[in-house]
Amino acid sequence: xxxxxxxxxxxxxxxxxxxxxxxxxxxxxxxxxxxxxxxxxxxxxxxxxxxxxxxxxxxxxxxxxxxxxxxxxxxxxxxxxxxxxxxxxxxxxxxxxxxxxxxxxxxxxxxxxxxx
Amino acid sequence: xxxxxxxxxxxxxxxxxxxxxxxxxxxxxxxxxxxxxxxxxxxxxxxxxxxxxxxxxxxxxxxxxxxxxxxxxxxxxxxxxxxxxxxxxxxxxxxxxxxxxxxxxxxxxxxx
Numbered sequence: 001x002x003x004x005x006x007x008x009x010x011x012x013x014x015x016x017x018x019x020x021x022x023x024x025x026x027x028x029x030x031x032x033x034x035x036x037x038x039x040x041x042x043x044x045x046x047x048x049x050x051x052x053x054x055x056x057x058x059x060x061x062x063x064x065x066x067x068x069x070x071x072x073x074x075x076x077x078x079x080x081x082x083x084x085x086x087x088x089x090x091x092x093x094x095x096x097x098x099x100x101x102x103x104x105x106x107x108x109x110x111x112x113x114x115x116x
Numbered sequence: 117x118x119x120x121x122x123x124x125x126x127x128x129x130x131x132x133x134x135x136x137x138x139x140x141x142x143x144x145x146x147x148x149x150x151x152x153x154x155x156x157x158x159x160x161x162x163x164x165x166x167x168x169x170x171x172x173x174x175x176x177x178x179x180x181x182x183x184x185x186x187x188x189x190x191x192x193x194x195x196x197x198x199x200x201x202x203x204x205x206x207x208x209x210x211x212x213x214x215x216x217x218x219x220x221x222x223x224x225x226x227x228x
Contacts, residue, residue: 035218040220040221041220042120042122042206042218042219042220043160043206045215045217045218048214050214055214091159102148102165102167104165105160106162107160108159109157109159
């Protein structure tokens with residue numbers, strides 16, 4: 001499809017398990033963002049990639065969270081030793097131009113993570 | 117630090133009436149301002165943006181927003197609301213860096 005694709009759409013896991021969430025951005029978009037949206041809240045910035053490198057990872061809550069984008073396209077958000085507080089919808093967005101931040105973001109439908 | 121405030125959790129309006137969803141921001145430097153809409157079980161969709169120029173910007177689905185620098189506001193408006201406009205609306209701000217910061221959202225309910 002032409003939009004941002006996120007898999008899985010839903011993930012239920014147990015506390016302490018490892019989780020990977022995948023994002024396939026719009027073709028040609030160099031900028032890729034991960035956000036986390038908890039119930040009743042706005043999207044919370046996690047990390048931004050420009051190409052292959054993480055240009056800003058200041059939003060990652062702790063070292064259990066890590067993201068990669070090895071070839072400058074698909075990105076994977078990795079969460080180790082999941083906790084119940086990690087339950088949220090994880091949103092991926094891409095943009096044609098990240099520098100200057102004037103471009104709008106194109107969002108996927110999100111991956112809903114539930115940690116039991 | 118950048119921040120965005122949406123003072124209303126919910127806005128109720130009758131179909132056909134004008135609507136306003138409020139947003140104020142705090143940034144250092146020139147702001148880049150955005151509105152996004154989220155329909156149930158759908159991803160966020162871009163509505164409109166202000167970067168520079170005319171303070172009144174027009175966007176998708178008949179929405180517009182007015183940038184007011186002195187009041188640091190960027191309120192979303194529509195002259196005549198539709199029931200189908202009922203959704204969650206997010207104001208967002210960027211400052212030329214890499215982050216776009218979102219407000220907590222305002223739920224718009226349009227009654228037929």
